[in-house]
Amino acid sequence: MKRVPAIIPCPCGLPAAYAACCGRWHHGVLHLQAPDAQTLMRSRYSAYVLDELDYVLQTWHPDTRPDTLEPNEPGTRWLGLNVRRYSQTDADHAMVEFVARVRVQGRATRLHEISQFVRVDGRWLYLNASA
Template sequence: MKQAATVTCHCGLNADYVACCGRYHAGEAAPTAQALMRSRYSAYVLALEPYLLATWHASTRPLQLDLASDAPARWLGLTVKHHEATGDTAVVEFVARYKVGGRAYRLHETSRFVREGGRWFYVDGELHQD
């Protein structure tokens, strides 16, 4: 029997997608805010708009993201610079690199997360000007 090829996860960890972010995309709750942030990055790479909306806190969630109508981005990598959790709140600072129309960009953000009902949610983020 031929074994299916493994795909390295987009989130920057050296892990198989199915065992890494894929399980969160399939419905398992991310155990930490950092794991949720990494899975959200992977969701942007894969254009999983329903997952992104479902993991966005209801108090700040947009009605839609409309990723299909945005200029296509080619995501190049993710670096987590800092993460800190205190009870049911957390922050994750990261840099996501991507290209649109051949031009390179960096998204440097400190994101805020909250845990409710055993699940982490993205609340909002503060952009850094590099």
């Protein structure tokens, strides 16, 4: 885990410093307490950008979570996040559609995903996705 200066802009794209945005869900008293699925999805994107892989795994539903994740390859550059759609179907289920852009070894890629989230014991968790 690398520590990020609190005053940098948040990687998720919202107009806030990292500490006041996704950083509060990654560390400290609000750790793992994202209030809704869209906030959790944004914080997971920021965690991927910053190689906060423990956070990504901790916010993944145990039924679909992988054992490990690989850190970003050297030179990986995350280019941005666009949330296209968010809906909460009931108190414990939600969907977020997004596009994340990343450049790896000079090649730009877009990840377009429709992610399903579920709230378990008061915590939002990523369940699965379709492209």
